[in-house]
Amino acid sequence: MVSFVEQAALNREKLLQGISPEILRQVEKFEFLFTISAEKLKEITAHFVTELAKGLSKQGGNIPMIPGWVLELPTGNETGDYLAIDLGGTNLRVVLVKLLGGSKFETVQDKYALPDNIRTAKSEDLWAFIADSLKAFVIKQYPNKPSHALPLGFTFSYPASQDAINEGILQRWTKGYDIEGVEGKDVVPMLQKALSDRDVPIDVVALINDTTGTLVASAYTDPETKMGLIFGTGCNGAYYERVADIPKLEGRLGKDIDQNGLMAINCEYGAFDNEHVILPRTEYDIQIDAESPRPGQQSFEKMISGYYLGELIRLILLELHSEGVIFKGQDNTKLSEPFILDTSAPAISETDSTPEFSEIESLIKNKLGINTTLDERKFIRRLSELIGNRAARLSVCGIAAICKKRNYETGHCAADGSVYNRYPGFKERAAQGLRDIFDWTVEPKDYPIVITPAEDGSGAGAAIIAALTEKRLAAGLSVGVGK
Ligand SMILES: Nc1ncnc2c1ncn2[C@@H]1O[C@H](COP(=O)(O)OP(=O)(O)O)[C@@H](O)[C@H]1O
Numbered sequence: 001m002v003s004f005v006e007q008a009a010l011n012r013e014k015l016l017q018g019i020s021p022e023i024l025r026q027v028e029k030f031e032f033l034f035t036i037s038a039e040k041l042k043e044i045t046a047h048f049v050t051e052l053a054k055g056l057s058k059q060g061g062n063i064p065m066i067p068g069w070v071l072e073l074p075t076g077n078e079t080g081d082y083l084a085i086d087l088g089g090t091n092l093r094v095v096l097v098k099l100l101g102g103s104k105f106e107t108v109q110d111k112y113a114l115p116d117n118i119r120t121a122k123s124e125d126l127w128a129f130i131a132d133s134l135k136a137f138v139i140k141q142y143p144n145k146p147s148h149a150l151p152l153g154f155t156f157s158y159p160a161s162q163d164a165i166n167e168g169i170l171q172r173w174t175k176g177y178d179i180e181g182v183e184g185k186d187v188v189p190m191l192q193k194a195l196s197d198r199d200v201p202i203d204v205v206a207l208i209n210d211t212t213g214t215l216v217a218s219a220y221t222d223p224e225t226k227m228g229l230i231f232g233t234g235c236n237g238a239y240y241e242r243v244a245d246i247p248k249l250e251g252r253l254g255k256d257i258d259q260n261g262l263m264a265i266n267c268e269y270g271a272f273d274n275e276h277v278i279l280p281r282t283e284y285d286i287q288i289d290a291e292s293p294r295p296g297q298q299s300f301e302k303m304i305s306g307y308y309l310g311e312l313i314r315l316i317l318l319e320l321h322s323e324g325v326i327f328k329g330q331d332n333t334k335l336s337e338p339f340i341l342d343t344s345a346p347a348i349s350e351t352d353s354t355p356e357f358s359e360i361e362s363l364i365k366n367k368l369g370i371n372t373t374l375d376e377r378k379f380i381r382r383l384s385e386l387i388g389n390r391a392a393r394l395s396v397c398g399i400a401a402i403c404k405k406r407n408y409e410t411g412h413c414a415a416d417g418s419v420y421n422r423y424p425g426f427k428e429r430a431a432q433g434l435r436d437i438f439d440w441t442v443e444p445k446d447y448p449i450v451i452t453p454a455e456d457g458s459g460a461g462a463a464i465i466a467a468l469t470e471k472r473l474a475a476g477l478s479v480g481v482g483k
């Protein structure tokens with residue numbers, strides 16, 4: 001059987017047959033810039049492990065490593081009706097989760113497309129949008145006003161510090177968000193007020209990150225789950241750390257919290273290597289960072305996540321056009337528009353199986369108003385492969401680092417998000433990256449650490465965490481730093 005790597009080499013050779021020397025030179029330049037060797041992956045992973053530990057230390061480091069106040073694994077027998085909302089990078093989801101016990105749950109959900117200008121809207125407009133969406137959902141699901149306030153798990157997919165499960169101080173916006181008056185503040189009272197102002201019978205019981213939700217929801221149905229991962233608009237991971245291995249919590253915990261117990265950590269590892277000591281950033285990565293609302297932040301995320309992969313393609317095409325290498329004599333007005341290409345662009349490019357790459361041709365024509373030659377389409381195809389492969393290979397360094405830090409020899413790494421679920425070849429490339437880091441020699445079906453499709457973390461996960469929190473509160477156990 002031809003291996004994954006051999007097949008990729010055969011595809012490359014076929015693709016580049018007959019290509020002009022000028023375009024071939026460009027292909028080779030970008031292959032050099034975007035190819036990450038097995039050795040480099042190992043170096044990055046080793047540094048990642050030390051950075052995870054640094055984030056848990058008293059002095060801290062680049063990676064926030066936020067304790068998420070989920071202090072036990074779900075039993076699978078949690079029951080009750082819970083609401084959950086997920087403010088993602090593209091949509092707001094409202095979910096009614098019915099926990100049935102026996103590791104079973106049912107969900108009913110509605111999606112509300114975020115208003116286009118939401119990333120730079122006023123803070124009150126953001127909370128009004130969420131409260132209005134929740135109000136509409138509750139009226140639809142409970143035509144007769146519910147007898148009691150409904151508990152809500154609030155999935156907030158941004159780095160928020162928590163001294164307790166029902167608070168979240170936004171450290172900084174990510175994924176292009178730049179809403180004034182929220183950073184440095186607790187977002188829970190903001191949402192609660194917007195709900196109370198509208199007489200919506202909801203209690204915000206817990207604020208969670210989508211990766212913590214993904215970890216808990218997947219552990220609810222699959223005890224082999226070791227971490228919860230998002231490869232979507234952004235990237236991040238959560239796992240259970242031993243309480244005794246979190247120096248920054250020393251002396252801050254209630255007596256009921258066992259040092260040998262577990263604490264879910266929202267790593268926020270999109271911030272890995274903000275110091276730029278190890279990641280092979282290209283000038284295009286540097287430009288994306290410089291032109292983002294928060295330069296210097298989320299260095300790792302900006303190289304690999306869904307919000308940025310299309311923009312990388314655009315910057316490279318724009319540069320080659322300005323150098324007269326491609327799209328000669330054509331108008332670059334649309335090509336000059338930031339973020340006009342999203343990650344569906346390289347995704348479509350990589351799935352185009354037509355002999356003349358006519359899907360790439362229509363994509364560039366429709367999105368950018370540019371006519372392409374066959375050689376230019378072959379270059380776009382190869383560039384998409386390079387960007388997609390680099391994203392997948394770098395993405396698994398976070399997985400490998402958590403496994404090495406926690407000495408996981410085997411396990412399921414539950415993943416969600418559009419890049420994991422929809423980007424062509426991401427799963428195979430990610431598995432190949434793990435193989436390169438761990439030097440596995442077995443067949444892919446026997447790899448000991450496997451990336452698995454997650455359960456609905458931001459819906460069911462938030463509900464299960466709300467249920468775990470209510471149980472702890474009822475037993476008088478702490479859900480935050482000791483008073
Ligand atoms: N075919 C695709 N493959 C991978 N990513 C895609 C594809 N189409 C769109 N995307 C990306 O998906 C992201 C939206 O991710 P999604 O998980 O749906 O929303 P959210 O991140 O808000 O939960 C956008 O950044 C977009 O660039």
Ligand SMILES: O=P(O)(O)OC[C@H]1O[C@@H](O)[C@H](O)[C@@H](O)[C@@H]1O
Pocket residue numbers: 087088089090156157158159174175209210211230231232233234235236237268270301417
């Ligand atoms: O689900 P999304 O929107 O892709 O978010 C993934 C990650 O995106 C990062 O930017 C956030 O800081 C994380 O908190 C989040 O988990």
